[in-house]
Amino acid sequence: LRYDTHLCDKSYQESTNQRSANVPRYKVNNMSEKFFERRPDPAQFPPKHSTLPGIGGSVPSSPMPGNQLVPYQKGFDVESEKYRQLETRINISERSNRALLEEVVRLQSELKGSIRRNEEIVRQEQLNRQQMENSLRSSNELIMQLSVRLKRTEEKLQDEKSALSSLMNQQKTVEQVVLGSQQELMSRKDLQTTKIDELRSELNEVTRVKDNLERVTFQLADEMRQIKTKLDTQTVDLVSTVNELKHRSKRLEDDNRQLNEVQNIGEQTTYQLRTQVESRLAELRDVVVDIRGKHDLEVQERRTLEQQIQARLSDLQSNIREQSRKSDEAINAMDAMNREREHNSEKEKIQLQSKIAEIAEEVGKKILQRELKLREDTRQKFSQLEQALTYEQEARQKFEKENREESEQRWESLKKLSDDELEQLKEQIKNEKKKTTETLHNLNKAVNLIEKQMEEHKKQQDKLLSAEIKSRKQTEKETTNKIDHLEDKLRVGMNTLQDALGSTAGQITIQGEKLARAMEQIKELSNENAIKPEQLDKIRNELKEEIDDVKRAETRHITDLDARLVALNNKITQSEDTLESKINTNDSRSFLTERVIEFGCYYLFILGEEASRTAHSGVAELKEELERRIPGTPKEPSNKDIEACQSSIRKLAESIQTVKTVLGMKIQSEQKLVSNSQCNFYTASLLYHKRH
Numbered sequence: 001l002r003y004d005t006h007l008c009d010k011s012y013q014e015s016t017n018q019r020s021a022n023v024p025r026y027k028v029n030n031m032s033e034k035f036f037e038r039r040p041d042p043a044q045f046p047p048k049h050s051t052l053p054g055i056g057g058s059v060p061s062s063p064m065p066g067n068q069l070v071p072y073q074k075g076f077d078v079e080s081e082k083y084r085q086l087e088t089r090i091n092i093s094e095r096s097n098r099a100l101l102e103e104v105v106r107l108q109s110e111l112k113g114s115i116r117r118n119e120e121i122v123r124q125e126q127l128n129r130q131q132m133e134n135s136l137r138s139s140n141e142l143i144m145q146l147s148v149r150l151k152r153t154e155e156k157l158q159d160e161k162s163a164l165s166s167l168m169n170q171q172k173t174v175e176q177v178v179l180g181s182q183q184e185l186m187s188r189k190d191l192q193t194t195k196i197d198e199l200r201s202e203l204n205e206v207t208r209v210k211d212n213l214e215r216v217t218f219q220l221a222d223e224m225r226q227i228k229t230k231l232d233t234q235t236v237d238l239v240s241t242v243n244e245l246k247h248r249s250k251r252l253e254d255d256n257r258q259l260n261e262v263q264n265i266g267e268q269t270t271y272q273l274r275t276q277v278e279s280r281l282a283e284l285r286d287v288v289v290d291i292r293g294k295h296d297l298e299v300q301e302r303r304t305l306e307q308q309i310q311a312r313l314s315d316l317q318s319n320i321r322e323q324s325r326k327s328d329e330a331i332n333a334m335d336a337m338n339r340e341r342e343h344n345s346e347k348e349k350i351q352l353q354s355k356i357a358e359i360a361e362e363v364g365k366k367i368l369q370r371e372l373k374l375r376e377d378t379r380q381k382f383s384q385l386e387q388a389l390t391y392e393q394e395a396r397q398k399f400e401k402e403n404r405e406e407s408e409q410r411w412e413s414l415k416k417l418s419d420d421e422l423e424q425l426k427e428q429i430k431n432e433k434k435k436t437t438e439t440l441h442n443l444n445k446a447v448n449l450i451e452k453q454m455e456e457h458k459k460q461q462d463k464l465l466s467a468e469i470k471s472r473k474q475t476e477k478e479t480t481n482k483i484d485h486l487e488d489k490l491r492v493g494m495n496t497l498q499d500a501l502g503s504t505a506g507q508i509t510i511q512g513e514k515l516a517r518a519m520e521q522i523k524e525l526s527n528e529n530a531i532k533p534e535q536l537d538k539i540r541n542e543l544k545e546e547i548d549d550v551k552r553a554e555t556r557h558i559t560d561l562d563a564r565l566v567a568l569n570n571k572i573t574q575s576e577d578t579l580e581s582k583i584n585t586n587d588s589r590s591f592l593t594e595r596v597i598e599f600g601c602y603y604l605f606i607l608g609e610e611a612s613r614t615a616h617s618g619v620a621e622l623k624e625e626l627e628r629r630i631p632g633t634p635k636e637p638s639n640k641d642i643e644a645c646q647s648s649i650r651k652l653a654e655s656i657q658t659v660k661t662v663l664g665m666k667i668q669s670e671q672k673l674v675s676n677s678q679c680n681f682y683t684a685s686l687l688y689h690k691r692h
Helices: 002-022 025-037 078-226 231-344 346-528 533-564 570-629 639-691
Strands: none
Touching (some): 078 231, 078 346, 231 346
């Protein structure tokens, strides 16, 4: 730089010497005055010299390339040389003054510019500080928002934990309800087994009664072979029996249709049960899928929150980097300004550099301290957040694994329980179907046997009727001939018979009182609803014995009358008496046998219907209870369920009582019919004796 300034000074001196040689002195002075009057712009005259030579100093005698102002020429005069030297010195002094003025103006302008720049720098620093404070505030706000979100996530986790605990409690309650339902099912199974045992005992009693009735029917059939009845009455009875058989066949067909309908209904109910169980399992699967979907959504939300947190942290880091970059740029700009000032003036440069360095150091220290603090705070918070997030992720993973394992275990246990219960229910339904089919098969067998026996009995009756019709036609011819001969003789014997009837009437009244007593005993027993088949057999045997006694007494009296009426034809009287007695006994006994057979069939039919109804009602109740227990969220047994169970038990008890009352009423009606038939028999016999 000094070499360049030297060359510039040399060229400038040569140009000024040439101009001064051409221009007169007064003009030079005027130009200098004008120049000093005109203040030059400091920007137009940049500094060219580092130092100026002394104005009153001595000039070196020997011209040198560094101090040679005018080229040395030999041959000039001394005065001219002195004149020239003075001019040169004046010019140099003018130039030096001008340069000094320029330097003073430039220094003033530089001072003003430096002051303005310092003020601008201070303003920029204040703005930077404000920006840093705003960024710190925004970072603090972000950190607060992150902390609030972390609190929210913690609250959500607590809510999830509470929800999971509630789910656990609900599962426990469900297990308890399932255990209670299993216990109730076991108790109902026991009740059903007891009911089935009772029904079996009733069926055994029915079979025993049926055997007794069969015996009675066989006995009555044997007696019917010995009895002869009239043709008109038998034809009417046959027509009535045919109609009744038709009605019974229709009833049996209706019963078979009803049984088929009941079986179809049972199959429909089983299919509905299966569909309901499958729908319940599908609902449980949907619930599990919804829970898993909720878990996945929560995991996705947490991942999005983590991504947002990371994005905001990256934004904070980018903001911090931008601020550091801006501060570095400001420092670099300050360094550039300081370097420019060093070129202008060394002293001021040194002072300004020192001041700027101090300010820069202070600002840099403050900025570095703040940056370090911010970085440490951000690193600490970021590390804390990372630790908290890692801890939360680990805890979530553990919790999710535990929940998945527990849910899978519980799901498997529930599946096993549901499968076991379904298998048990299927087995129960199969067993009940088998039992019902067996009972119905047995009932069908019994009905078929009864029908076969009735057909055989009808065939026997037809044979007997055909034989009796033939014998009656022959006897009627014989009796009509004999009655014509005996009418005259009977008029004479009527007087003797009236005396004998007085004695027989007293015996008949005694036996009628005995029968009335027996009927009262039967009514008392029927009112008590405690008649057993054994007691009925005893009563029937007693009545038969009494009837036999009456018959014996009548035969004795008739034999006495026959002995008295020897004059009359003994053979005709005996034949007439035996015919009339057989006709009356045949009518009464045929009526009794028909009523007994009808009662037995009706009793078996009622018992079959009641057994089928109880079986189907038990199956329906079991299915309804299964439909109540399986779907939905199983709950503890409520008061409504208890009342429904009690009402079902009451209905069963009422149905049993109604069956008992119906049977009692039927027995009473049969007893009344038997007593009426016996009374009719006695009245008919009395009227016959009175007539004859």
